[in-house]
Amino acid sequence: MKGATHGGDVYAAARESGRDVRYLLDFSASINPLGPSPAARRTIARANEWLCHYPDPACWDLRQALATFWHRSPEEFLIGNGSTELIHLLPEALQIRHLLVMGPTFSEYASAMVRVGGQTSSVMAARADGYRPPLEQVLVAPDVSIDAVLLCNPNSPTGQACDAAEVRALARQTARHGQWCIVDETFAEYCEQVSIVPEDLPARTIVLRSFTKFYGLPGLRVGYVVANPRIITRIKSQQPPWSVNMLAQRAAQAALQDSRHSRRSLRFMEQERARLVNGLERLPGCSLFPSAANFLLMELPARLKAARVVSLLRRQGLLIRDCSQVPGLNDRSIRLAVRSRADNDRLVRSLSEIVGRSGA
Ligand SMILES: Cc1ncc(COP(=O)(O)O)c(C=O)c1O
Structure with missing residues (x-):
């Protein structure tokens, strides 16, 4: 039975890993990477x-x-x-x-x-x-x-x-x-x-x-x-x-x-989402779906289950959204928020290693 969960529970992840919330990179909730105005x-x-x-x-x-x-x-x-x-x-x-x-x-x-x-x-x-x-x-x-x-x-x-x-x-x-x-x-x-x-x-x-x-x-x-x-x-x-x-x-x-911050946030998202798409598209066997928002739905290669990748990334302090329990999506579906340039590069590197090790 598919159940409802949400992303963004950084406090539970911090308790579980013994890390401070500040050292987690949360790609599971899709929040403006430039922060509040x-x-x-x-x-x-x-x-x-x-x-x-x-x-x-x-x-x-x-x-x-x-x-x-x-x-x-x-x-x-x-x-x-x-x-x-x-x-x-x-x-x-x-x-x-x-x-x-x-x-x-x-x-x-x-x-x-x-x-x-x-x-x-x-x-x-x-x-x-x-x-x-x-x-x-x-x-x-x-x-x-x-x-x-x-x-x-x-x-x-x-x-x-x-x-x-x-x-x-x-x-x-x-x-x-x-x-x-x-x-x-x-x-x-x-x-x-x-x-x-x-x-x-x-x-x-x-x-x-x-x-x-x-x-x-x-x-x-x-x-x-x-x-x-x-x-x-x-x-x-x-x-x-x-x-x-x-x-x-x-x-x-x-x-x-604060219309200035809003304009900056929009400009940033347009550029950074395109850059992240570019990085993720290079991962062999992964499929990306078009997004008008500040997150991307991605399907992992055939051999990799979302739950496994979520748990491997979590050990590194990277939180992503496991969408395998969302009715209508398959068990290889994950959602990734677009964050800062450095954070996104880190995510692509980690995902690339996991996908590479899986032999996809
Ligand atoms: C599509 C959608 N609607 C509504 C919400 C609820 O947002 P909030 O209660 O923070 O305004 C969320 C949160 O993840 C969402 O993804």
Whole structure:
């Protein structure tokens, strides 16, 4: 039975290896390798000012900043303790009992359904299509027994994205059938042209975004939903008070407004992802899949299992994501975050040795 795990548990890896977290290279969570914006770091240094009060339960300033950033109204935003909290609020808030996901994808959508005793069905992307999300299948043969469709765009752990026009077509179709359309745009900062947030959202459409990946703030836990204000009110009614702390609210706002760091981060990713692809493509017997995000899905040569490679790299302090348990992927699938130049070179060297020793 394939089970759900996540990358990024550096603390468990540190305990297990006796190494300090600082000496681990985490390729298993895909976080901006340039780190958070300098403005966000300066804001965090002022944390003392906010420790003696409850956080703003309305997340007022961050919602105003998001409204300005996206040219939308603040009432269309709800901030959460990471987008994970919001994913878990949706089934109850929107009375979702049967969710359709386009797999292979992030496991937390199905976990959220399990919590409410609901059901998750999947339409799987084909390996031959480079795991492009199978949007056409859902558009051509809508399943009216489901009450929500979820698309992760770009998708994790596979990396491909659908364009905005296709996503809007999906959202219009689901609305016609009285279904919800949930679009997880957690990695969309890396390919903003695929986002549906800049335009009017079709009815019953909910977009999830995060400050974890591109803005590099996984430890603070900030994500948000963009949707019609009536939907926002329904989701908010399920949220515990004060779930987003004040450091998170202030740092996220500073990060959002630091357009210089955002531009640098995008430029860096474009160049470094291409360089890493180039290095990995030289590994004999490995297959790489196209990615619009800050990670790459890779298949190891026939003789090498993902679990074995993950464990060999872990001994060297390199953490990568084992995707063999992700429904729809095979036991040679791994996901690699794009990190700094030096870190990526180190990973390619280590992988090259492992693949070479395996005789692939
Ligand atoms: C596709 C996707 N969505 C959502 C999340 C949750 O992110 P966070 O709760 O940190 O915002 C993740 C985290 O790995 C993810 O990969």
